[in-house]
Amino acid sequence: MDAWRSALVRADATNIWIRGHDIASLMARTTFTGTLFLLHRGRIPTAGEERLLNAILVSGSDSGSAEPSCAASRMAASGNRQSASAAIAAGVLAIGDEHDGAASRCMEAIEAIVGQAAAEYLPLVEAARLYVERERDAGRQVPGLGRRALANDPRIEVLVDLANREELAGDGFAAMRALETAVSRLIEPLPLNIDGAVGALLYDLGFPPAAGNLMFIVSRVAGLTAEVLEEYTRERPMRIRIPVEYDGVPPVEDGGS
Amino acid sequence: MDAWRSALVRADATNIWIRGHDIASLMARTTFTGTLFLLHRGRIPTAGEERLLNAILVSGSDSGSAEPSCAASRMAASGNRQSASAAIAAGVLAIGDEHDGAASRCMEAIEAIVGQAAAEYLPLVEAARLYVERERDAGRQVPGLGRRALANDPRIEVLVDLANREELAGDGFAAMRALETAVSRLIEPLPLNIDGAVGALLYDLGFPPAAGNLMFIVSRVAGLTAEVLEEYTRERPMRIRIPVEYDGVPPVEDGGS
Amino acid sequence: MDAWRSALVRADATNIWIRGHDIASLMARTTFTGTLFLLHRGRIPTAGEERLLNAILVSGSDSGSAEPSCAASRMAASGNRQSASAAIAAGVLAIGDEHDGAASRCMEAIEAIVGQAAAEYLPLVEAARLYVERERDAGRQVPGLGRRALANDPRIEVLVDLANREELAGDGFAAMRALETAVSRLIEPLPLNIDGAVGALLYDLGFPPAAGNLMFIVSRVAGLTAEVLEEYTRERPMRIRIPVEYDGVPPVEDGGS
Amino acid sequence: MDAWRSALVRADATNIWIRGHDIASLMARTTFTGTLFLLHRGRIPTAGEERLLNAILVSGSDSGSAEPSCAASRMAASGNRQSASAAIAAGVLAIGDEHDGAASRCMEAIEAIVGQAAAEYLPLVEAARLYVERERDAGRQVPGLGRRALANDPRIEVLVDLANREELAGDGFAAMRALETAVSRLIEPLPLNIDGAVGALLYDLGFPPAAGNLMFIVSRVAGLTAEVLEEYTRERPMRIRIPVEYDGVPPVEDGGS
8 A cells, every 4th residue: 555645744753743843842832722723724823813713612612411412422421331432422423514514614605705706806795795695596594694502692702802802803704794794684684603703713714614613523522521521420321311202103913014 | 301410511591601610701711721621620720730731632632644543534534525523533433442541541550559558558659569569460561651652752751841840740640650660670661651641640630530531532633633634635535445465265156155 | 301203113111113013023024134124114125125125235245344434443443442333433434425425326316317207207318318418517427337446346237137036126227227328328338336226226125315325334334343353353453554654844943833 | 554454355356255255146145134144153144043143133223212322323413414424323332331232241251151161061050150159249240131121021032932943042042041040049030131132142143242242233223224314304403402400510700710
């Protein structure tokens, strides 16, 4: 087999370099959040960028055991105590298009809007209007807007304030605001939600759309480790039995089909 | 079904509190590493504790695509591009007793040694000697000692220096050193390895043994997100074909068994 | 929480019924393949249907450790021996759009072709021609045709012969043949491959498109159990180290970015 | 990298052989259950062996959406509709020591009892008595006995009758009965449960202890495919919200810890 190739990590018998940086030096001088940024962006973040990425990661770390990711981890931990990896992985698997996939979809929308604005010398507001019309006519929902679990989600203000203070809100955030305006005019007024804020600011931090999902996974895994450990230590195995009502066909006579 | 219970997160229609802390305030004032510490330890870490946990998390974030966790993620990404969660989860599943399970085993050893020392008023060195004798007689290996992938692993010195400077090296680290001495006397000289250093310092940060594995999972998921994204963007689907040599029975005649 | 609902299984303190059938009677009178059919189609299969589904399931059970699914399972088994579930799950995660996702895509194509033929009173050949034109113009590939891993894949003839002998080849198979003809005329001659044959015959057995993937997962899990067990018994932990060539940036000076 | 080795499957550019058997011939002449047996045991099963393995596989295929494996799959399907593999894998991950791990533990017990009986020329009843004494004194539970979910589980009689009729009940089943007798005398009367019956008969079919878990996984994956498909088609995304009661510390004042 040919060797695989990678531009991420060089490891030999004496040392490890992450995107060119000696791992010992990273351990001494940066943080975990800084290293995550480095892995994706190829450079150490500025203090402001790191602060913003931290706020994003904290915002998704855990919002309660009721969430599909946390509940799936607990379900797996309930039946299988042999491997914490298995329980964490089960929770990761519940994350996807429906469970916090909207940040990635926002980033794709922003990419399309910013791209069209640049290519056709349009103001963002105009490119956003065209985008919303296309989506509306195709019967698709615009991501990142509309009430989610929390009303007046307090996380949004923290993110927006921080991005403004650190002067990190750029095209992504502007495109998201333009989207909000266009949706309000063309469909109905819908407020920016947490996925929209996170997607826009990850875009402004230079991440590609796929990273919307990936950053949420990193973030949520922190919560999953605590959920799994709490399940192990406070609950007995197999304690979870979901109530189910059968609504299928009645018993058939033997041999029937 | 009865409601589940949890002491981790309270979430209602207006807000989220992580172990009593308002999430907006955590986003504004702490970091992702601080929140991870809070989730497990119930309080915000001191600056020194956070620095040490950061160094531990950076140390395991990625040590190359050759590792089972990274390779399993790439393998899944090669066949299944529908869900980044699936690829990340496959990598998490490769983490376990053999792949970085030693930190948890060290923490169990430390717990046993510190416990016996306290219960029987023994010096740690003596409790460590008894522990090594028991393990040796049972034919089991002592964890956390002996050369791993890297010779003179530079990560160890960073951790030890940092723990000393921050005055965080306590019973755990002392027990690990006592273990090193006992093994050297009773079996053969084996140096402290990265699992031993990480396990000892997580113990001194107040984490339970199971957290050895869990912290490594959090740490490695950072690397996995970058590995998966690199696989998606640089490689074509299904590019990975491991060379396999068949060494089983020769073809049997039809109908035979 | 409201009870969940399900029309699949009724279970109480004394018995279990699968889609109305007493489980003891299923154990005594049907087979595993028959029960799988029952779970999805709501009735016991005829002898011919069961034979065909068996042939489909055997065809995908294992085609060598080199495949991403088998290799991902072995990779996970190499690092984590605590839970066979974890290793099997890692292999399942490698199955998707690229790794045997084509059967599901064929079934979607067949559904579209058969649907249009019925709605517009067109012969299947004509509906297939229109489908191929649409796909070609949109730059998409037609699934189920073209050489895969095996040249002259011997599995295809077995499936086709069996379906004909049991008189089970219906609209699905006819649509697939019409697709083959249309592609040959409009693009280039490409033979039916195993995904095309499996997809067409699952359609004719009455399964929905999503089942293409699901039946392959059931099938391959049989092989994964043997692959994982062989890895556990013949190989030492952590034996797998993929060769990786680093092609990223050179080491940077300390503190640089 | 050296090639991997495997004695399971030989695949070249023209054909696939499973443990020496041409795959086309397996598809035409055996069944999926027969191929699963072949993969593990290296030969095609007799008609009686196949019937017994079928009954075992049917017995575990699905016992209701309330089970951790089914519920974990639905939980993942609720948040992540991008990949059926992800949902199936989440369900597999809930299977382990606590959720149907007992069959494997029974097989280990049987192996120990049969082994000691052979080595020391003891009757099985005597070896079982010694085994139960050892387990009782170590405070461990004897697996395979005692009421599980179903009272008078009707699946047990089917398995026992079938094994007797096919003359397949051997040392494994005898050891399990000896275990039942010994537990009844030394501890309390506890009936054989489904895990005990399945474990004993898998042992008599020549499977190793690890296969107890693996066969259950194959079996349950059939049910998981139907559960996931029902979730996709009958339920809306994110419909599952487990009720959770927070019982941790009250909100802390800002900046406090």
